[in-house]
Amino acid sequence: MTDKFISIEGIAKRYPGADGGTTAVFENFWLSMSRGEFGCVIGHSGCGKTTVLNILAGLDEPSEGAVIVDGQAIEGTSLDRAVIFQSHALLPWRTVLGNVAYAVTSKWRNWDRAKVKAHAQTFIDLVGLTGSEHKRPSELSGGMKQRVGIARALSITPKIMLMDEPFSALDALTRGTLQDEVRRICLETGQTAFMITHDVDEAIYLADKIFLMTNGPGAVLAEVVENPLPKDRGRIDLHRHPYYYALRNHIVDFLVSRSKIFVAENPGHDPRHVPVVRPGLNEPAIVAPPRPVDVNSAQAIAR
Amino acid sequence: MSASLRLRAAIVSIALFAVFIGIWHIATRQTAAVGNMSPEYAKLMGVTATQGKSAMPGPLDVGAKLWEHLKRPFYDNGPNDKGLGIQLGYSIARVGLGYLIAVLVAIPLGFLIGMSPLMSKALDPFIQVLKPISPLAWMPLALYTIKDSSISAIFVIFICSVWPMLLNTAFGVASVRKEWINVARTLEVGTIRRAFTVILPAAAPTILTGMRISIGIAWLVIVAAEMLVGGTGIGYFVWNEWNNLSITNVIIAILTIGVVGMLLDQILARFARMVTFPE
Numbered sequence: 001m002t003d004k005f006i007s008i009e010g011i012a013k014r015y016p017g018a019d020g021g022t023t024a025v026f027e028n029f030w031l032s033m034s035r036g037e038f039g040c041v042i043g044h045s046g047c048g049k050t051t052v053l054n055i056l057a058g059l060d061e062p063s064e065g066a067v068i069v070d071g072q073a074i075e076g077t078s079l080d081r082a083v084i085f086q087s088h089a090l091l092p093w094r095t096v097l098g099n100v101a102y103a104v105t106s107k108w109r110n111w112d113r114a115k116v117k118a119h120a121q122t123f124i125d126l127v128g129l130t131g132s133e134h135k136r137p138s139e140l141s142g143g144m145k146q147r148v149g150i151a152r153a154l155s156i157t158p159k160i161m162l163m164d165e166p167f168s169a170l171d172a173l174t175r176g177t178l179q180d181e182v183r184r185i186c187l188e189t190g191q192t193a194f195m196i197t198h199d200v201d202e203a204i205y206l207a208d209k210i211f212l213m214t215n216g217p218g219a220v221l222a223e224v225v226e227n228p229l230p231k232d233r234g235r236i237d238l239h240r241h242p243y244y245y246a247l248r249n250h251i252v253d254f255l256v257s258r259s260k261i262f263v264a265e266n267p268g269h270d271p272r273h274v275p276v277v278r279p280g281l282n283e284p285a286i287v288a289p290p291r292p293v294d295v296n297s298a299q300a301i302a303r
Numbered sequence: 304m305s306a307s308l309r310l311r312a313a314i315v316s317i318a319l320f321a322v323f324i325g326i327w328h329i330a331t332r333q334t335a336a337v338g339n340m341s342p343e344y345a346k347l348m349g350v351t352a353t354q355g356k357s358a359m360p361g362p363l364d365v366g367a368k369l370w371e372h373l374k375r376p377f378y379d380n381g382p383n384d385k386g387l388g389i390q391l392g393y394s395i396a397r398v399g400l401g402y403l404i405a406v407l408v409a410i411p412l413g414f415l416i417g418m419s420p421l422m423s424k425a426l427d428p429f430i431q432v433l434k435p436i437s438p439l440a441w442m443p444l445a446l447y448t449i450k451d452s453s454i455s456a457i458f459v460i461f462i463c464s465v466w467p468m469l470l471n472t473a474f475g476v477a478s479v480r481k482e483w484i485n486v487a488r489t490l491e492v493g494t495i496r497r498a499f500t501v502i503l504p505a506a507a508p509t510i511l512t513g514m515r516i517s518i519g520i521a522w523l524v525i526v527a528a529e530m531l532v533g534g535t536g537i538g539y540f541v542w543n544e545w546n547n548l549s550i551t552n553v554i555i556a557i558l559t560i561g562v563v564g565m566l567l568d569q570i571l572a573r574f575a576r577m578v579t580f581p582e
Contacts, residue, residue, distance in 0.1 A: 059489070077491060079491050081489070083486075089482035089483060089485065091486070091501065091504070091505075092580045092582050093580040102490070102500065103490055106490035107490070137582075138581035
């Protein structure tokens, strides 16, 4: 289980700054995942999450360092790494079937029409869009569009699925259904998945490992949180599990306060050996008592 | 609601047309004083001088003449007397040929400019200088180098219709959504296949808009170009009928130029609708 299926090794991303210097979004960034794992990155906007994902996808290049997937350094994009885009990115002039078939023909160039269609149909059925094959993206709801995006990504049977906040533009109900679908598909197929999210509950439900990133610029991977909840967790009773609030509070605490001060408080933080934590029953150990409200200052503000 | 609006608009259009025809008819009906002249002299003069009739034809004259033209559009009585259909045919053929060559040049070149920031920057000064030149200013140069008036006219059509297509294609190609390009990249789609399967469909509405602007300009320019080169075509017809002092034929030519221009525009509009995709 300790094999590194994905290994991000010391990557940095720098942009030219306004005053001639460079601004580093992150430096010396290390991250690894095993085969079949579901990893979620959580961090505030601007911490470089999307940049990490784009580098992993091959859409962006690191200023330094390398990414190794399945024993090979990646170079550019690959059909082994499918991306599910936040904005679904369907080609609006193609039908649902056309969009999925486009991916299929890109991977298997010499397949005949019937074979491509049958293969695409399998994945359209898998995401529950049977009957909508000949609709165009403009005729679909946001959730259905994202289902097509998922079908397109899965249809090329990638080694890794990369998801950049895939459900953030959807309403809560649709988001829940799609999370269920993604979880089901990943468990059934043993898919390795890497996802960026803002949603703590999404991360808890889906991820095996949650990567906590501090605020950028100069963001670091602060902690790897192992999900202590059982693999067969369900959406309905997730929040009743004894570890649920321990895990949730740990992540929320990080996002609310520790993400800002982590770098300053941990000068000896080794980005190569990021602490792995597994929140248990005794977390959160200390909850600071609520501060008494200063009546005078509150009145001053009201005035 | 929409049907009734269309109906009301049609009624207003017809009313406006009737008013226009009426005013035209009344304005050209009046007669001026006729001076005394010897019959010998009167034979040499037109009806304006002998009967005091207005030189400007009325709607009925134009209608009668138009009917004559429509009955025999393709007669050919020698170089200065050809049917309206033949003249229009020449003009449309010139526009079609010049426009087609412009499409073949502008769209690939526009792709190059749109896809390559280097070429975009390198070609920009040339385009900026060449674009505002009146196409007719090229005519003497074309006549001198090509030494054929008909091909010169085609060249002028080419040069005037190439710019809107070129610029629109370059703009459409350059502004294809990044995410669609990224989809193609993650699917390892090669450059050529990407150009045809992602960039072309995505930029097609913008390209067609450029093509529609171009056909309009080409049709505007052909009339002027044919007035210069002469021989055949609707532009030559206008000028020839002016020299014949046949205002009726000039009006008919103006009318047909408008109708054909509208048809050309509608054809391109239909193509544009075919490639437009809802988002």
